Amino acid sequence: MTPSAATPAYRRLSVEERRSQLLDSALSLFAHRLPEDVSLDDVAEAAGVSRPLVYRYFPGGKQQLYEAALHSAAEELRHCFDEPRVGPLLPRLARALDRYLTFVDQHDAGFSALLQGGSVVETSRTTAIVDGVRRAAAEHILSHLRVTGPGLLLRMTVRMWITAVEAASLIWLDEGKQPPVEELRDWLVEQFVAVLTVTAGRDPQTAALVEALAADG
Secondary structure (H helix, E strand, O other), rough: HHHHHHHOOOOOOHHHHHHHHHHHHHHHHHHOOHHHHHHHHHHHHHHHOOHHHHHHHHHHHHHHOOOHHHHHHHHHHHHHOOOOOOOHHHHHHHHHHHHHHHHHHHHHHHHHHHOEEEEEEEHHHHHHHHHHHHHHHHHHHHHHHHOOOOHHHHHHHHHHHHHHHHHHHHHHHOOOOOOOOHHHHHHHHHHHHHHHHHEEEEEOOHHHHHHHHHHHO
């Protein structure tokens, strides 16, 4: 093979393909290290490109790259709860949690930095991205519940449970991914039923929903 045949890989990729490659490399690094500990040189090395090329796609530097990577992660998480409205609710919820916990497992130590804040690169924009994931998850779940005009207590219950899922995921990572992920998933589904049952004692709308879930199972 002649030297002229060794064309740099970046010349063979489209703009979108190259941008996607850089985001994938950044997400892989953020998955195991805090964003402030990842440099543009690290991203360039992981992607097999030069530092100026990273700047060409992300002229705002690491902050722009981090926000773009967060957007990418957020889109993946939004899709976790996008389960077809077919069959009983609780198995659907379990399948959504399987996807969510797979994401947590794959991103490991970087899950906190990606979705829970606490980073020096956190801004109002990154906070809004994370909050958007939580709201989207709540909307998906309320849609699965098929409740017309969910009231305040039901909306609060669903959003509180989503917060509990995030907290449990972080603790699960801290505890060396114990208990086994299948047990964690089932426990979280049981918690969902439990918090709905508590709310049902105060809210007729949720009480009717709990009755329907019992009949559905």
